Amino acid sequence: MGAFLPSLEEPLRPGERRRGEIERRIRGAILAGALSAGVRLPSTRTLARELHVSRTTAEEAFGQLAAEGYLVRRVGDGTYVSASMPAPRPRRASPLSALPLSGRGRALARAPACVDAVRVLPFRAAHPDYQAFPAALWNRLQNRRARHGGAGLLGYGEAEGLRALREALAGHLATSRGVRCDPSQVVVLSSSQQGFDLAARLVLDPGDEAWVEEPGYPGARGALAAAGARVVPVPVDERGIDVAAGIRLAPRARLAHLTPSHQYPLGSALTLERRLALLAWAEREGALLVEDDYDGEYRYGGRATASIQGLDRGGRVLYLGTFTKVLFPSLRLAWAVLPEGLVEPFVQARRLQDGQPPGLSQAVAADFVGEGHLGAHLRRMRALYAERRDLLEGLLRAALGEAGRLLGAEAGLHAVLPLAGDDAEVARRAAERGVEVVPLSTLFAGPPTARGLVLGYAGLSPDAIRAGSEVLARAVEAAAARERRPAARSRGSTG
Numbered sequence: 001m002g003a004f005l006p007s008l009e010e011p012l013r014p015g016e017r018r019r020g021e022i023e024r025r026i027r028g029a030i031l032a033g034a035l036s037a038g039v040r041l042p043s044t045r046t047l048a049r050e051l052h053v054s055r056t057t058a059e060e061a062f063g064q065l066a067a068e069g070y071l072v073r074r075v076g077d078g079t080y081v082s083a084s085m086p087a088p089r090p091r092r093a094s095p096l097s098a099l100p101l102s103g104r105g106r107a108l109a110r111a112p113a114c115v116d117a118v119r120v121l122p123f124r125a126a127h128p129d130y131q132a133f134p135a136a137l138w139n140r141l142q143n144r145r146a147r148h149g150g151a152g153l154l155g156y157g158e159a160e161g162l163r164a165l166r167e168a169l170a171g172h173l174a175t176s177r178g179v180r181c182d183p184s185q186v187v188v189l190s191s192s193q194q195g196f197d198l199a200a201r202l203v204l205d206p207g208d209e210a211w212v213e214e215p216g217y218p219g220a221r222g223a224l225a226a227a228g229a230r231v232v233p234v235p236v237d238e239r240g241i242d243v244a245a246g247i248r249l250a251p252r253a254r255l256a257h258l259t260p261s262h263q264y265p266l267g268s269a270l271t272l273e274r275r276l277a278l279l280a281w282a283e284r285e286g287a288l289l290v291e292d293d294y295d296g297e298y299r300y301g302g303r304a305t306a307s308i309q310g311l312d313r314g315g316r317v318l319y320l321g322t323f324t325k326v327l328f329p330s331l332r333l334a335w336a337v338l339p340e341g342l343v344e345p346f347v348q349a350r351r352l353q354d355g356q357p358p359g360l361s362q363a364v365a366a367d368f369v370g371e372g373h374l375g376a377h378l379r380r381m382r383a384l385y386a387e388r389r390d391l392l393e394g395l396l397r398a399a400l401g402e403a404g405r406l407l408g409a410e411a412g413l414h415a416v417l418p419l420a421g422d423d424a425e426v427a428r429r430a431a432e433r434g435v436e437v438v439p440l441s442t443l444f445a446g447p448p449t450a451r452g453l454v455l456g457y458a459g460l461s462p463d464a465i466r467a468g469s470e471v472l473a474r475a476v477e478a479a480a481a482r483e484r485r486p487a488a489r490s491r492g493s494t495g
């Protein structure tokens, strides 16, 4: 058997100088390294048959290449690529400069993004408790749908999502989040992240201003920056985003990313007064409010704050929710509730991204929500996470006193431990002992005005919370002692 010769696979064109063409192709393959030194060629008989040429033509071509030194012919054995042919140059990975990125590509590659942790370690934020997920129930619903769902779930589906899921979500959101919508306004997405991206690209032209909360969620900031927006960080206080400051900083902004139920990361709830001020500003300026209700279902005291979407009369709010926190992130299902005029462009833009959400998962999620399992699951999770929050706060208070008081712990799956000193230093010390915390200072787009640690607790067992708190308290104390030392020394030297 001789070598496979792709360059000879193509039939010779009629009228082509057959012998010359065969020689040219074999020579080219050797020089390009496709045929390397020592490789055996097919017999002239095979070549003649495959290329529909006479055996004599094939013989002559091989003879010529042998005369030129490309081939070696061994009587009774076969024809080989000459051993003196230089080894092909190894292929080098093309340097980045050889593949210049577009301006849009560069903005995408530079934009901040959330790199979510795969393993649940104390105190990585964002994880619900996967052990507490009702997997048996989910599997039952999934099997039922797989058996009886019909071929409809296997083929292409609607880009806006399965009707049953959109209806179930509209019903659930009305009662639990005060969202007022028709199911036709609900579009199923793969993630909130996809919602940020579509909203940014549909609403913003390059150079348009967009508000983000400061500190805020890097995933949203990244999507806006990647769309070419001029991102304007607007300060946040204990009443949520400072709307008056936003209007001072960028009155003509076209979009604002907001986490009003439980500000990410500080945890404040946006006051009603500020919600109304935001709506008035958005109506006046024609801006879009992107309400990111990522963990609004979890509130441990009092009633959950209703959405801004429910207060909106002017069609200025794009409400985003996700199954990431209420079920599990790898489900990759989320939803947007859109002002009516934005539904069609949004669905069309989504078609261009990934076509449609996955059919079977949507159907199972529709049953889970529609049959009341989500409500029951959330009630159980609220009780569980509240216990864990209490445990964490109790341990930190016992170890650190007043300094162990958490911020934003009335809701959500994480809280913030404020620090007076260098939060990155505490995070580094904790990481050495297997405890991962996000320094608050890294969540500012501009210079940080507050320090602290973002602590996810919901997905952790009580034992993990106990062990993690101990490490954390020691890291906080060690960093504080280190910061006190130079001051003590300088006091000593002057006094």
Ligand SMILES: Cc1ncc(COP(=O)(O)O)c(C=O)c1O
Binding pocket: 126, 190, 191, 192, 193, 194, 217, 259, 264, 292, 294, 321, 322, 323, 324, 329, 333, 334
């Ligand atoms: C503020 C905020 N929005 C959105 C998300 C993520 O949602 P998704 O997984 O649907 O993109 C997160 C996850 O941590 C978040 O913290």
